Amino acid sequence: MLHVALANxxxxxxxxxxxxxxxxxxxxxxAATLAVNTSTRAxxxxxxxxxxxxxxxVAFQDWELVPEDDPDFEYTELAMEQVEDIRKLPxxxxxxxxxxxxxxxxxxxxxxxxxxxxxxxxQNLGGMELLEGRAPLNADEVILDDEHADRMKVSVxxxxxxxxxxxxKDMKVVGIQRTSTDPQLSGYAMVGLxxxxxxxxxxxxxxxxxxxxxxxxxxxxxxxxxxxYFAEHQMRDVSVLTADEKVIKDVAMLTDGTDQLTVVLxxxxxxxxxxxxxxxxxxxxxxxxxxxxxxxxxxTLGAKRKQIRSSVLIEALVIGIVASAIGVAxxxxxxxxxxxxxxxxxxxxxxxxLALDAKGLVIPVVVGIAMTVIAASLPARRAMKLxxxxxxxxxxxxxxxxxxxxxxxxxxxxxxxxxxxxxxxxAIDGSLxxxxxxxxxxxxxxxxxxxxxxxxxxxxxGKLVAGRSVAxxxxxxxxxxxxxxxxxxxTALLIGVTLVSMxxxxxxxxxxxxxxxxxxxxxxxxxxxxYERQVDDAKTQELAxxxxxLDGIEETSTFVAGTAEIKGREDEAPVxxxxxxxxxxxxxxxxxxxxxxxxxxxxxNTGTEEQPKKLTVGGRELxxxxxxxxxxxxxxxxDTLESLKLADxxxxxxxxxxxxxxxxxxxxxxxxVEQIADVANVESYMIDGGVVQNAMFSQVIDVLLAIVSALxxxxxxxxxxxxxxxxxxxxxxxxxxxxxLRALGLKKKQLRAMLAQxxxxxxxxxxxxxxxxxxxxGLLGAHATLSAVGEMSYEIPWLQLALVLVVSIVxxxxxxxxxxRRAAKLSPVQGLATE
Numbered sequence: 149m150l151h152v153a154l155a156n157x158x159x160x161x162x163x164x165x166x167x168x169x170x171x172x173x174x175x176x177x178x179a180a181t182l183a184v185n186t187s188t189r190a191x192x193x194x195x196x197x198x199x200x201x202x203x204x205x206v207a208f209q210d211w212e213l214v215p216e217d218d219p220d221f222e223y224t225e226l227a228m229e230q231v232e233d234i235r236k237l238p239x240x241x242x243x244x245x246x247x248x249x250x251x252x253x254x255x256x257x258x259x260x261x262x263x264x265x266x267x268x269x270x271q272n273l274g275g276m277e278l279l280e281g282r283a284p285l286n287a288d289e290v291i292l293d294d295e296h297a298d299r300m301k302v303s304v305x306x307x308x309x310x311x312x313x314x315x316x317k318d319m320k321v322v323g324i325q326r327t328s329t330d331p332q333l334s335g336y337a338m339v340g341l342x343x344x345x346x347x348x349x350x351x352x353x354x355x356x357x358x359x360x361x362x363x364x365x366x367x368x369x370x371x372x373x374x375x376x377y378f379a380e381h382q383m384r385d386v387s388v389l390t391a392d393e394k395v396i397k398d399v400a401m402l403t404d405g406t407d408q409l410t411v412v413l414x415x416x417x418x419x420x421x422x423x424x425x426x427x428x429x430x431x432x433x434x435x436x437x438x439x440x441x442x443x444x445x446x447x448t449l450g451a452k453r454k455q456i457r458s459s460v461l462i463e464a465l466v467i468g469i470v471a472s473a474i475g476v477a478x479x480x481x482x483x484x485x486x487x488x489x490x491x492x493x494x495x496x497x498x499x500x501x502l503a504l505d506a507k508g509l510v511i512p513v514v515v516g517i518a519m520t521v522i523a524a525s526l527p528a529r530r531a532m533k534l535x536x537x538x539x540x541x542x543x544x545x546x547x548x549x550x551x552x553x554x555x556x557x558x559x560x561x562x563x564x565x566x567x568x569x570x571x572x573x574x575a576i577d578g579s580l581x582x583x584x585x586x587x588x589x590x591x592x593x594x595x596x597x598x599x600x601x602x603x604x605x606x607x608x609x610g611k612l613v614a615g616r617s618v619a620x621x622x623x624x625x626x627x628x629x630x631x632x633x634x635x636x637x638x639t640a641l642l643i644g645v646t647l648v649s650m651x652x653x654x655x656x657x658x659x660x661x662x663x664x665x666x667x668x669x670x671x672x673x674x675x676x677x678x679y680e681r682q683v684d685d686a687k688t689q690e691l692a693x694x695x696x697x698l699d700g701i702e703e704t705s706t707f708v709a710g711t712a713e714i715k716g717r718e719d720e721a722p723v724x725x726x727x728x729x730x731x732x733x734x735x736x737x738x739x740x741x742x743x744x745x746x747x748x749x750x751x752x753n754t755g756t757e758e759q760p761k762k763l764t765v766g767g768r769e770l771x772x773x774x775x776x777x778x779x780x781x782x783x784x785x786x787d788t789l790e791s792l793k794l795a796d797x798x799x800x801x802x803x804x805x806x807x808x809x810x811x812x813x814x815x816x817x818x819x820x821v822e823q824i825a826d827v828a829n830v831e832s833y834m835i836d837g838g839v840v841q842n843a844m845f846s847q848v849i850d851v852l853l854a855i856v857s858a859l860x861x862x863x864x865x866x867x868x869x870x871x872x873x874x875x876x877x878x879x880x881x882x883x884x885x886x887x888x889l890r891a892l893g894l895k896k897k898q899l900r901a902m903l904a905q906x907x908x909x910x911x912x913x914x915x916x917x918x919x920x921x922x923x924x925x926g927l928l929g930a931h932a933t934l935s936a937v938g939e940m941s942y943e944i945p946w947l948q949l950a951l952v953l954v955v956s957i958v959x960x961x962x963x964x965x966x967x968x969r970r971a972a973k974l975s976p977v978q979g980l981a982t983e
Contacts, residue, residue, distance in 0.1 A: 168470060186508055193391060205360075206394040208359070231343075291321065294327055475516055565593075567587065571583055617905075648922065650926040653922060678801055685802065711796055723782055742775050745785065752781075767793045911957050915957065
């Protein structure tokens with residue numbers, strides 16, 4: 149039967165184009181998902197893990213290893229002593245510590261707040277990448293990152309002033325290093341100092357966040373040596389991970405201690421697998437149904453069931469190999485193109501990278517081949533159960549009127565109900581695996597029930613829009629005259645649109661929720677504190693108006709700060725108070741719940757201590773409201789502050805609160821801080837706030853969403869090509885039917901219009917149903933993923949969803965053009981003679 153299978157492929161090559169495309173795009177979807185997985189990790193390693201991306205191992209204090217029931221536990225501080233000991237280990241090539249201290253750098257023109265980092269002269273890992281010059285060796289030498297060196301107009305050989313906690317002295321710039329792509333650091337000017345100098349500046353607080361290590365020969369040997377070293381020195385709370393493992397650990401810290409990244413990417417891989425199977429099975433169902441008579445004829449000529457089945461499976465195997473290889477190549481090309489486009493469109497994400505591994509290339513090919521063979525065997529097995537003469541009669545598709553259809557409906561109802569229950573449970577409980585299992589059960593159940601509502605929906609909408617058009621009426625009637633064909637045609641687009649809209653809604657809700665959570669944590673973008681000036685509210689308001697005119701600033705308001713005693717709290721330091729104007733403050737603060745009223749104090753950073761409902765502050769009883777936001781002073785109104793007896797009125801100071809534009813990058817924020825410092829004639833350290841943290845988290849979210857957009861593009865490709873495949877196969881199946889209509893007087897123009905309207909009806913209804921399902925799945929999935937992280941903020945991207953609907957309808961219309969022309973060109977006599 150091998151010759152028969154190969155002859156079939158050669159003779160009916162056009163028939164298999166649709167199958168090859170279906171398998172290729174399904175495989176491409178899975179391959180792109182796995183490429184997204186590896187690329188996401190590589191991109192995060194280039195950003196969050198920039199300081200150790202080229203390292204073999206990273207040692208750090210792991211709070212998960214600290215015993216909760218041991219109050220006498222001695223915490224580890226990784227210091228220069230440990231770095232030097234690790235360097236002496238025979239299994240280690242080199243090691244260095246990462247940590248940062250604040251300082252001030254002065255040029256001839258201005259002063260800048262900077263972060264000081266220790267630099268090893270022999271350092272050759274990811275923590276420092278020299279672009280020019282050399283590493284600092286002497287106590288009066290520094291290196292500077294290229295972005296801020298350019299902004300400060302500093303080059304190798306220049307002398308700058310540097311103020312640290314230890315002293316102020318002139319330093320020579322001996323090197324320029326690459327600016328860090330870590331979103332936690334990229335907004336700061338980075339100054340590198342020799343390790344010995346940095347250690348003196350840091351003093352007792354000079355512990356390292358990480359010790360970054362390069363193994364000499366064997367990585368396992370280095371891991372064993374480090375484990376033995378930390379065990380010998382009783383450092384039980386130190387973990388040693390590879391750079392890749394440390395990236396995952398860092399991402400987990402950003403997502404409330406759980407590795408949501410791995411879970412989300414695993415979900416995408418499983419969704420890709422399910423969609424691949426559904427698309428391929430759906431396409432093969434149509435192809436095998438077309439070949440039922442052909443296969444039955446072979447049976448009448450003496451071919452055995454096993455031989456027929458082998459022939460079909462050989463065809464599927466050949467198609468699977470070719471299509472899977474094409475799909476993987478398509479996925480790699482698409483991902484590479486999208487990464488390059490991302491570099492061009494968003495220069496700040498230049499560290500996004502394409503990463504591939506053998507597993508990500510082999511698994512899609514294996515899955516594609518297996519899916520093709522399985523998808524071909526299921527309908528072939530159903531056809532083989534028929535007697536040869538029975539198979540030569542018209543094939544009866546599953547419907548609610550036969551046993552197969554009734555069984556399909558019952559299974560569909562059970563899957564849909566069970567899946568919906570699990571989906572609701574997972575969303576309420578905040579468990580993404582349970583919610584995904586619910587989606588995995590409910591969606592196939594809904595597809596099995598599609599024959600109940602898709603044809604009826606198409607027919608109902610068709611009658612509304614058809615009017616008196618003959619083509620429109622025929623298009624509506626065709627939807628219910630062969631429900632199985634209509635359902636099969638709509639399913640491909642339904643799958644794609646559901647997935648696309650689910651990702652859109654879930655991603656938008658995730659970003660909105662995380663931004664809302666960040667707004668509550670860091671409610672003020674920037675705070676300009678005028679520490680050394682006497683309080684002059686009129687001048688401060690004038691400064692606020694001047695700052696409001698700067699690009700990147702949306703609103704400003706003023707404040708007055710002071711301290712007051714709390715009655716009955718002799719053991720507590722005077723409370724730090726910030727007096728604000730409620731009306732102006734409400735325009736600059738991101739969280740309206742912390743706008744104070746007269747006679748009220750809003751307390752921050754209170755920890756677990758329970759606060760009374762009223763406190764006597766500065767001789768006046770105030771109502772207490774507690775907030776978890778990160779502000780250093782408790783809030784009162786200016787009127788309330790004036791009525792209090794301040795503990796040290798001479799140290800009162802004023803300032804300006806600033807609301808920045810939401811689309812500023814880290815670099816824009818750094819430039820804005822410098823502008824504010826220039827206008828206010830202050831040092832940059834007097835300006836702080838949550839906008840840097842907001843920008844950092846937003847950048848991480850944008851990276852993830854940008855990479856997931858690659859997956860979205862592949863999903864759109866599946867939806868568009870899938871509907872074209874099934875519509876083309878449907879028109880081929882109806883060659884005799886369309887020819888009969890032509891023989892009865894239907895004009896070519898009417899035939900093309902009928903097919904176009906039928907495609908638009910089916911495509912529109914499938915897209916609408918897919919949008920509804922996608923919105924539901926997206927909202928529930930986002931809730932299951934993020935409800936444990938913080939407050940949810942649901943957001944539906946209506947404009948994007950409307951665009952998906954329009955694209956789906958246009959794609960369905962375009963899909964009908966080629967088969968419509970082919971049907972119109974075929975003469976009625978030729979068409980009626982077609983088998």
